[in-house]
Amino acid sequence: MAKKLGVLLAVLLVMTLVGPLQAQEPVTFIWGAYTNPVQLYSAVVTDGVSFFVLEQGCESLLAFDGATTNVIPSLATELTSNEDLTVWTAKLREGVTFHDGTPFNAEAVAFNFNVWRSTDHPLHFASQVYEYYEYMFDGFDDASLIQSIDIVDEYTVRFNLSRPYVQMPNTLAMPMFEIHSPAALEKYGEDYGTPTVGYVCTGPYKFVEWVTDDHVTQDLWDGYWGEIEGNVERIIQRVIPDNAARFAALQAGAIHGKENATPEEIALIEASDDLYYMLRPSLNVFYLAFNYRIKEFHDPLVRQAISLALNRQAYVDAFYVAAEVANTFLPPLMWGYNPDVPMPEYNPDKAVELLAQAGFPNGFSEVTVLPLDDAGNVMLDAEGEKVPLTLFWMPVTRPYNPDGEGIGQAMAADLAAIGINVQLENAGDWATYLDRRRKGDLIGLYQLGWTGDNGDPDNFSGYFFKNCNQPQEGYFNFPEICETLQQAGSLVSQADREPLYQQADAMLAETVGRITIAHSQVPLVFRSNVSGYIANPLGTELIRFVTVE
Amino acid sequence: MGQVNTTQALPLALGIEEAPYLSEWQSLWLRFRRNKSARIGAVIVILYVAVALLVPLLDHYNPLRDQNLSARFSPPSLEHPFGADNIGRDVMRRVGHGASVSLVVSLLSVSVSVVIGVTLGEVAGFISGWTDSVIMRLMDIILAFPSLLLAIALVAIFGPGLRNAMLAIAVVNIPVYARLARSMAISIRNEDYVMAAHSVGARPRHILIRHVLPNSLAPLIVQATLGLGTAVVETAALGFLGLGQQAPYPELGKMLAESQQYLVTGAWWGMVFPGISITLVVLGFNLLGDGLRDTLDPKLRGTD
DSSP, X not given: OHHHHHHHHHHXXXXXXXXXXXXXXXXXXXXXXXXXXXXXXXXXXXXXXXXXXXXXXXXXXXXXXXXXXXXXXXXXXXXXXXXXSOEEEEEEOSXXXXXXXXXXXXXXXXXXXXXXXXXXXXXXXXXXXXXXXXXXXXXXXXXXXXEEEEEEETTEEEEEESSOOTTHHHHHTXXXXXOOOHHHHHHHGGGTTSTTTOOOOSSSEEEEEEETTTEEEEEEOTTOSSOXXXXXXXXXXXXXXXXXXXXXXXXXXXXXXEEOOOHHXXXXXXXXXXEEEEEEOOOEEXXXXXXXXXXXXXXXXXXXHHHXXXXXXXXXXXXXXXXXXXXXXXXXXXXXXXTTSOOOOOOHHHHHHHHHHTXXXXXXXXXXXXXXXXXXXXXXXXXXXXXXXXXXXXXXXXXXXXXXXXXXXXXXXXXXXXXXXXXXXXXXXXXXXXXHHHXXXXXXXXXXXXXXXXXXXXXXXXXXXXXXXXXXXXXXOOHHHHHHHHHHHHOOOHHHHHHHHHXXXXXXXXXXXXXXXXXXXXXXXXXXXXXXXXXXXXXXXXXXXXXXX | OOOOOTTSOOOOOTTOXXXXXXXXXXXXXXXXXXXXXXXXXXXXXXXXXXXXXXXXHHSOOOGGGOOOGGGTTOOSOSSSTTOBOTTSOBHHHHHHHXXXXXXXXXXXXXXXXXXXXXXXXXXXXXXXHHHHHHHHHHHHHHHHSOHHHHHHHHHHHHOSSHHHHHHHHHHHHHHHHHHHHHHHHHHHHTSHHHHHHHHTTOOHHHHIIIIIHHHTHHHHHHHHHHHHHHHHHHHHHHHHTTSSSOTTSOOHHHHHHHHHTTGGGTOTHHHHHHHHHHHHHHHHHHHHHHHHXXXXXXXXXXXX
16 A cells, blocks of 8 residues: 555655656747648748748848848958949858858849849749839839849849849848748759748748648747847747637737727727737828829929828827828938928818919819820810719728728718819729839829838838839829939938938928828737837847747 | 409499499499408508509619718617618618618519510410410420529529519519419400300400400409509519629618528627518408408308
8 A cells, every 4th residue: 555655645745746847848839820831942932921920030231220121241250332222232141040050141032033034043032022122122123123143252243134123121121031041942842831831041040830710820939130139939820710710819918919909999908917019110101192284283383282191190180099190202211201391281262262262262072183295294285074082992901091082081971071072983902003003094183102112211212212203103294303312312321312312302391292191100919928029110020029928 | 253344333342232333433432341361462562562653762772882980780770770781881871772772663663574474375365276385385384393493593694683583573463463464355255245245346455455354354454453461572582692782782682681690699680670660561462462462252242
């Protein structure tokens, strides 16, 4: 009996000792996503869910610093250019290896860029869309901005460009240009980045498993070259498609964090001790554009009146979780922002006066559409054709525009109050809307916005206004603004460029060439035992800074 | 189906004890009054028509200027008996104006489908032969598509908007009336009085208009009444899908679509009141249609 008891005690003792050891789970951070990643290969995806995973495991040559869009070294320690911005040389970090043990060097960098650049490269698959390479670098093969990549030595690469490209550092920091292991790319071919293969990069977390419709797991990699500031040893991205279910999972503690929340959920979060939220700094703008094929919009008084009629603060209060009225096109966070431009005024009485001065004492509901000449320019002196004035609202929700139809109706009511009667039009689905915008076919007032891709104002104001008279910008034609932005895009130093962007925004606000409405922020929600998450305006957020208690 | 020939008075005293003789209309009215569902349906429809006619007359409403963002999502109160929607508009006003839009659309679309459908059907049934085949195969083609899907396709082609939605609803309902009218025409074609008309040398057009058409009216009236209810639902469905009435103008289906995304936040009034309105109107037309069928169907005469 005593012997039996002794055995039992021994067993219990062993169990109590071993139990905690077995139960010692790695410190885990669970993120709730609304869908699966598309593919874990940075060059061929554009969705935030894929990039949430890739950002933890892969690295670009440069990186964005914390909550800013400032570019800091990452896999490259240095990036320099020649005088006219056409040759860029990157010094690479030494002693870095990929998760598969192969070395990271100039050859690996050149290999990655050559795959993306050359449509005839055996690993450049026709079935995959290298969308951001095409978009940021003008296209592929001979059309590509990157004409060639030289391997100068083991840890130096040189990019030879076809034209000056001031955005190069910011572009190389974008997650779309993360460097993947050439050995793995060759080994897995078209299957690279799929659930069975995952990714092979240089980042702090390596790929463990991806169960479609359930989760992606990443574990801390002991071979990482950098420092891990937080304590997370395992990252799980869990798929919970339903918004309400995802919020319930967060409330129940099944996940640690998620992106986005409705204003009503925010109220619950504020009342809860277990949850908190932070706002991702805004790098976007929501605007109402004039299509300058409409004769009346060439009168600054009319544009001014329309701007004065819109109660932007009311839209911000009613429709957004967090946003601020936009005084300029560039958001305050972006360098080149001009804080001296006055906030747009809401003053319907003054708007009515200005309309009367412009010759419309009773407002208007019809406008004159001017024809285009053979070169595609608006014929200002032509007779034109009378049509009802239309306001096109965006058919989708975007971070900068939570409710296109609702805001569109609010705008229409504000305009009606000063005597301008618009017809609201749903131009169709999102693809149709963008297509009509590209062709200059949204003839009237139209809503749209922009989220910066890489933190450079050339990718913001420059994208829209560098070239005058483009159909996709509603034939926006203010040569002074266009020239200022062209000049800003041709200079190297930020100190030289910054005043030019400020000047361009001041001119835009002065002439009301386009109506800026708001810059908005997206909420990120967490359990209160999570700390250290740094919300980045570009969404490049790193779990290696996060601590879970 | 028998005939209710307006050109001759039938003894209609069957089953009505104390009335030795009643005119056609009196007898119909009596039967109609005895039918409970018809009475309820008629009351609802009359109320609906009254609202739809009176609201635009009494309340001058400019949806373009209706907005009050500070009253966004106000719950039902004295000021807003049905609450306020996502841009602070009074839901009751919009339900009222939406109801008149529905009435106009359903009346016009049903009229168009009845006129076209009955003409095609009567001609097909009366003339028969290859005319009949061509017309009815055409109708079969239209019927081969689910009606709402066809309506969506038509609106997608011609562009969203109330007028196109109305035409689409009219087109998809044409075969219903065409088939009904044709079957009536075929059964009437061989009736003695039609033969008699032929024998005295009446022209086919004369026979069609004076004899065949009046005798096929009863089931067509019933069908058109039921069709009004269907048209209300179809208008709302197209509006809900964003293909019918466009913002900011009120329409019941569109109001449902606008408010459904806010239902989770507790703003139930934006959906419930337009939803109830649609339900009531459709119920009214269906009860009325059923009642009319009972009244007009000679097989049911004398029974309650």
